[in-house]
Amino acid sequence: MTRMTPARPVPLPERPQLGLRERKKIKTRMAIREATYTLIKEQGYDATTIEQIAERAEVSPSTVFRYFPTKEDIVLTDEYDPILLAELRKRPADEPWMESLRYVVRLAIGAATEEDPEVVRLRSHLLVQVPAVRSRMLESMSVTGRMLGEAIAERTGMAQDSFEVRVFTMSLIGGLAEISLYWAEHDFKDDLQDLLDRALDVIEHGLPAKNT
Amino acid sequence: MTRMTPARPVPLPERPQLGLRERKKIKTRMAIREATYTLIKEQGYDATTIEQIAERAEVSPSTVFRYFPTKEDIVLTDEYDPILLAELRKRPADEPWMESLRYVVRLAIGAATEEDPEVVRLRSHLLVQVPAVRSRMLESMSVTGRMLGEAIAERTGMAQDSFEVRVFTMSLIGGLAEISLYWAEHDFKDDLQDLLDRALDVIEHGLPAKNT
DNA sequence: CCATGAAATGAGAGGTGCTATCAAAAGAAT
DNA sequence: ATTCTTTTGATAGCACCTCTCATTTCATGG
DSSP: OOOOOOSOOOOOOOOSSOOHHHHHHHHHHHHHHHHHHHHHHHHOSTTOOHHHHHHHHTSOHHHHHHHOSSHHHHHHOOOOHHHHHHHHHHSOTTSOHHHHHHHHHHHHHHHHHHHOHHHHHHHHHHHHHOHHHHHHHHHHHHHHHHHHHHHHHHHHTOOTTOHHHHHHHHHHHHHHHHHHHHHHHTTTOSOHHHHHHHHHHHHHHOSOOSOO | OOOOOOOOOOSSOOOTTOOHHHHHHHHHHHHHHHHHHHHHHHHOSTTOOHHHHHHHHTSOHHHHHHHOSSHHHHHHOOOOHHHHHHHHHHSOTTSOHHHHHHHHHHHHHHHHHHHOHHHHHHHHHHHHHOHHHHHHHHHHHHHHHHHHHHHHHHHHTOOTTOHHHHHHHHHHHHHHHHHHHHHHHTTTOSOHHHHHHHHHHHHHHOSOOSOO
């Protein structure tokens, strides 16, 4: 049913003509991430120190902090935001904007799971277990929400910094965040896209009313 | 001398017959809070260390941590939650539950502003300025949200751990959190209760549609 | 190919939040 | 006044994170 795979998930940019420096930077960035993931899988989040990460990634602790401002960021930083926004602006202007939203968030989830399903699960798991990660995630999503808010404001013709838009987007962020939490707490049994659809229904129409 | 007179359960203050220990605990708790507030007003949040707080509150740093698990908690911990829940359960069963919600949240805001308006503003200010405080606040509100979720589930007859209820409550939390942010960012010009009403309208009915 | 300039790295020191332990002090109970 | 319990303070210690500075590594122009 959810077999609608959009053809090209993430445009992997600029393989060619990158200076040696840039390539190395990408490499160490990935090395730090990988090291962090495996260490966390081995010993858990809290037990994993920056020093250990640095050691396994074969860099100095200083370098780790140069690449990631906080320990939580190593786990959950992603740069989907600009792509997401661009994708949203690409949608036809006559499409109901809530549909555009649905499409684009679905796209993001699809891209992430396609790229590395295990990491997606690990992150959701950490989201449930580690408050600091959860907090950082909400912060990060808030930023994304602000961006979405601008786009939504454009579409609806409302003021950019309108209170209503801001409330809606933050409300959206909250609801979306809950998806991951619920998913992880129920052992990843549900289909993420299904949950997303149900969540957006709730956000759009409120709770399926059994009474007023 | 300590004759046990029939206790009169006044809702608000357990003023009477508290042991010296309990009274002292409340006192130091307040002392730590006050010290923190004044210090923050003087030098800002980050520049204020636990050591300084301890010194001004005339306790040891250890004691500060005994009373508040984290520095952020000193600023924003409140114990409205149980009252809020009780108040919600007191509402007539035939009242539309969204109205009950509106009433009870309005009640909470009213109580807080009545108790100490300046502190309410300071906290909103910190919410905007200090990411750690903002994060901690969202965490705290999430817990409150869970409780509200249970109550809402009762009212709507939905399952307690229903995905839809959880999404709705977290969405609610997000929207409510935005109220404080907007309020502070716009120099506290708006009326909080007004903002609350508008926010709940958005959460209930979605964005006021100018098109689809 | 080498010299110069720029960027990334590593090493070290230091500050702060926070935890854990344990002995001393203060309140409660007999 | 005595025990008993709770609360406190002092100390040590760990981990996250910042800052600075010398060293290494890449880029560039002769």
